Amino acid sequence: MKSIHFISSILFLFVSISYAQTKDDYKPYTIENTYEKLKKNYPDIKPIQRVASNKIKYHEDLIYKKTNTSNLKLDIYTPKFDDKKDSYPAVLLIHGGGWLVGHKENQRIMGQHLALHGYVGVPIAYRLGFEATYPAAVNDIKDAIIWIKKHAKKYNINPEKIAVLGASAGAQLATLVGVTPNSTLYSTHHKISNEVQAIVNIDGIVSFIHPEAAAESKPGKTSMAGIWLDGEKDENFKIWKEASPLEYVCSNTPPTLFINSSYARFHAGRDDMISILNQHMIYNKTHTLEGSPHSFWLAHPWFETTLNYTVNFLNKVLKHENK
Numbered sequence: 001m002k003s004i005h006f007i008s009s010i011l012f013l014f015v016s017i018s019y020a021q022t023k024d025d026y027k028p029y030t031i032e033n034t035y036e037k038l039k040k041n042y043p044d045i046k047p048i049q050r051v052a053s054n055k056i057k058y059h060e061d062l063i064y065k066k067t068n069t070s071n072l073k074l075d076i077y078t079p080k081f082d083d084k085k086d087s088y089p090a091v092l093l094i095h096g097g098g099w100l101v102g103h104k105e106n107q108r109i110m111g112q113h114l115a116l117h118g119y120v121g122v123p124i125a126y127r128l129g130f131e132a133t134y135p136a137a138v139n140d141i142k143d144a145i146i147w148i149k150k151h152a153k154k155y156n157i158n159p160e161k162i163a164v165l166g167a168s169a170g171a172q173l174a175t176l177v178g179v180t181p182n183s184t185l186y187s188t189h190h191k192i193s194n195e196v197q198a199i200v201n202i203d204g205i206v207s208f209i210h211p212e213a214a215a216e217s218k219p220g221k222t223s224m225a226g227i228w229l230d231g232e233k234d235e236n237f238k239i240w241k242e243a244s245p246l247e248y249v250c251s252n253t254p255p256t257l258f259i260n261s262s263y264a265r266f267h268a269g270r271d272d273m274i275s276i277l278n279q280h281m282i283y284n285k286t287h288t289l290e291g292s293p294h295s296f297w298l299a300h301p302w303f304e305t306t307l308n309y310t311v312n313f314l315n316k317v318l319k320h321e322n323k
Contacts, residue, residue: 021222023130029097031106034298042293046300051112055080059155060108064124064147065140069131072140074124074147075108076155077115089161089318090120090148092196094141096168096204096295098224100129106298107167110307117311119318120157122148126173129228134243137228139187141177142194149192161318163198165310167297168266169224171204175245179253185242198317199256200310202297207246207269209233214265244269249276255283257313259306261292285313 027033035047059076066072079088091114093107104123111121126140145162152159166174181195182188205213208225225240226232233240241247246269256277260267270286277284287309289296296302 021227023100023128026098026101029095029102029106031109031298034295038293038295038299042299045302048109048298048300048303050109051116053112053116056112056115065143067127067132070127072125072127072144073104074122074144075104075111077108077111077121078155078157079115079118079120081156087152087156087158088118088120089163089197089314090122090152090157091163091165091200091314092141092144092148092174093121093123094126094164094166094170094174095123096166096170097128099134099137099169099173099228100224102128102169107165107170109303110165110297110310113307114311119311119314120155129224133230134228134239135186137173138176138180138243141173142187145177145194145196146189146192160197162196163200163314163318164196165200165202166204167202168204168294171201172206172243172245173204175199175201175204175206175256176243176248178256179245179248179250181252183248196254198254198314200259200313201256201267201270202259202306203261203263203266203294205266205268205270206249206273207244208240209237209244210246210269210272212264212268214268246273249273251280251282253277253280253282255313255317257284257310258286259297259309260286260288261294261296262288262290263294266294283317285309 039045057078057080061073063071064074093111095102095104095106104125107123111123114121124144126137149159164174164178178196178199182193229239258270274284292302297306
């Protein structure tokens with residue numbers, strides 16, 4: 001009997017160890033992989049393609065921050081201008097991937113299309129959860145905002161007109177950054193504000209603790225949010241709450257656009273946030289793409305719809321002469 005208990009203990013320990021996830025346990029989150037996955041159920045879709053245009057200036061893989069583990073890079077896509085004195089609103093583009101995978105290249109095509117519409121598109125990299133847990137990614141994005149403002153003149157950016165756009169986990173990050181301007185919880189600069197003027201949330205939650213939020217984990221396996229937030233909700237509730245953008249929405253929150261699939265779990269807390277925005281008469285818009293899958297923004301025909309909604313919103317809240 002003792003030997004049976006011993007063997008059972010060893011097996012339990014082995015199973016527990018086997019569920020300690022690493023980055024290799026997750027398939028790379030790319031445009032190509034997303035297309036291959038989605039086309040099984042949506043055979044008429046097409047993958048989005050890089051834009052090659054003489055109407056765009058391309059600046060790629062610029063280092064904006066050095067950490068102990070990596071050099072973080074961003075891309076800048078600027079409209080070609082005749083008058084070098086022109087400046088344009090900028091849009092930081094934050095990729096998704098469950099806080100653990102993905103890369104800025106997923107947002108390059110959106111950045112290039114935004115440049116064709118008179119905006120400076122800036123896809124950025126940030127530290128993912130297996131490299132550094134929360135709040136590293138939030139600090140990285142805020143530092144990217146500071147870097148952009150420091151280099152605004154060089155890249156013809158209007159530093160007073162900056163938006164953050166995120167998709168999926170990137171949308172949660174973009175929203176958290178947008179609702180916590182200069183918060184002492186995160187990285188700040190003694191002279192330059194990390195405040196932004198608009199938020200675009202593409203199918204991302206705004207609360208980890210809202211009743212609409214998905215189940216945290218499967219038995220024996222840590223959820224992606226649990227890895228990033230260094231513990232599941234019941235283990236680290238304070239951090240799950242702290243990382244929830246809904247906790248900070250107030251009269252100072254910038255205009256916000258939501259573009260969603262019809263899956264409620266990907267926009268947990270959204271309606272509560274909209275209610276607060278409306279109470280404070282803050283401009284907001286919500287568009288739901290019925291019948292679309294998550295990651296719809298990485299394939300045609302949904303990409304065009306996402307782009308058009310985004311441009312229309314930005315044109316309203318970040319008015320500028322150069323379109």
